[in-house]
Amino acid sequence: MDSLELTRCLLRFDTVNPPGDEAECAGFLAGVLEAAGLDCELAPFAPGRANLIARLSGTDSGLAPLVLTGHLDTVPLGDAAWARDPFAGEMESGRLYGRGASDMKSGVAAMACAAAAVSARGGLRRGLTLLFTGGEEVGCEGATHLCTAHAGRLGAASAMIVGEPTANLAVRGHKGALFARAIAKGVTAHSSTPERGVNAIYRAARGVRRVETLDLGPAHDAFMGPPTVNVGMIRGGLNANSVPDHAEFTIDVRSGPEPSQGDILDKLRRALGPEIDAAPYSTMPAVLTAEDDPFLRIVAARAGEANGRSAEGATAATFFSDASVFQPMFRCPTVILGPGEPATAHQTDEYCEIGKIGRAQAIYEAVIADWCG
Numbered sequence: 001m002d003s004l005e006l007t008r009c010l011l012r013f014d015t016v017n018p019p020g021d022e023a024e025c026a027g028f029l030a031g032v033l034e035a036a037g038l039d040c041e042l043a044p045f046a047p048g049r050a051n052l053i054a055r056l057s058g059t060d061s062g063l064a065p066l067v068l069t070g071h072l073d074t075v076p077l078g079d080a081a082w083a084r085d086p087f088a089g090e091m092e093s094g095r096l097y098g099r100g101a102s103d104m105k106s107g108v109a110a111m112a113c114a115a116a117a118v119s120a121r122g123g124l125r126r127g128l129t130l131l132f133t134g135g136e137e138v139g140c141e142g143a144t145h146l147c148t149a150h151a152g153r154l155g156a157a158s159a160m161i162v163g164e165p166t167a168n169l170a171v172r173g174h175k176g177a178l179f180a181r182a183i184a185k186g187v188t189a190h191s192s193t194p195e196r197g198v199n200a201i202y203r204a205a206r207g208v209r210r211v212e213t214l215d216l217g218p219a220h221d222a223f224m225g226p227p228t229v230n231v232g233m234i235r236g237g238l239n240a241n242s243v244p245d246h247a248e249f250t251i252d253v254r255s256g257p258e259p260s261q262g263d264i265l266d267k268l269r270r271a272l273g274p275e276i277d278a279a280p281y282s283t284m285p286a287v288l289t290a291e292d293d294p295f296l297r298i299v300a301a302r303a304g305e306a307n308g309r310s311a312e313g314a315t316a317a318t319f320f321s322d323a324s325v326f327q328p329m330f331r332c333p334t335v336i337l338g339p340g341e342p343a344t345a346h347q348t349d350e351y352c353e354i355g356k357i358g359r360a361q362a363i364y365e366a367v368i369a370d371w372c373g
Helices: 003-011 023-035 101-121 141-149 200-212 261-272 294-307 323-330 354-372
Strands: 039-046 049-056 066-071 095-097 128-133 159-162 176-185 228-236 246-255 276-284 334-336 351-353
Touching: 003 023, 003 095, 003 101, 003 354, 023 039, 023 049, 023 101, 023 128, 039 141, 049 101, 049 141, 066 101, 066 141, 066 323, 066 354, 095 101, 095 354, 101 128, 101 351, 101 354, 128 141, 141 323, 159 323, 159 354, 176 200, 176 261, 200 228, 200 246, 200 261, 200 276, 246 261, 261 276, 294 334, 294 354, 323 334, 351 354
Parallel strands: 066 128, 066 159, 159 334
Antiparallel strands: 039 049, 049 128, 095 351, 176 246, 176 276, 228 246
């Protein structure tokens, strides 16, 4: 099975998260990889949900393996109608459509097919580990479970590629994410006598405005770019004719290693003032590999050959990935590279350019040959 056909197979599994339901998709992939000679292990982390660990051993057990990783879950379809079936793997005009076509079942398929091809040739000195996770889209649940419940089974890593959508550019880092919940309290009263209450929604609205105008400062690293902030959800109130005593909203900050997420949280709290309590509920650190790292140079060179042009990303990826969880444990050079189109991720009628899927597989195979020997 080639990487295009495998991508189409993966798209037919509905792994929209929530609820995820990645176990069936992970089991299918395990069957494909076991048939290709890899050792596979499913690591469930909730009912109907699982990660997949697949290994190809090298001849030198003293060398830490190369890790290729990607996630199996996808974001919801959204309210807008799709022009094509999001789970059929339809193709038109050189594009493969479907939820997850870019983010990131095409990357997973290209990695799996590269591993299968390498297994057929044999002779690796350094081993290869594939980590295909569930739950990435809502806070890297699967990766976190692997690093906490199965850390001993993961072992070490010499380097890592994350197959998130980069249009086959080699990107040496991505921003981290700080998700915080801001809560405003008030005093309830009848809406006809609002002076007897304290309106929590008004307090929250003032807080949202302060977040909108908050200056988080410049990036300390030009590659990462300045921090960004977004209020994504807001809710509150009891009914139409009561003064609300509770309102809350979420804050999403994306930033590089500096300023630190702790410094950013302090700045948010100062801006919101005593009316609002802000507490983080998910923190994902930024990932950054040195510009002169040998592994990055190998990946960029192989990507350039496959694409026929320079293939190193000039800026950091704005999204976070499972690397935020894996990289602090592995402490290895990490490159983000996948065939998906960054601009179509999470969009209605998401697609991936068909030609880039095969090129991604070729890049992965070449890097495996260079790094693993």
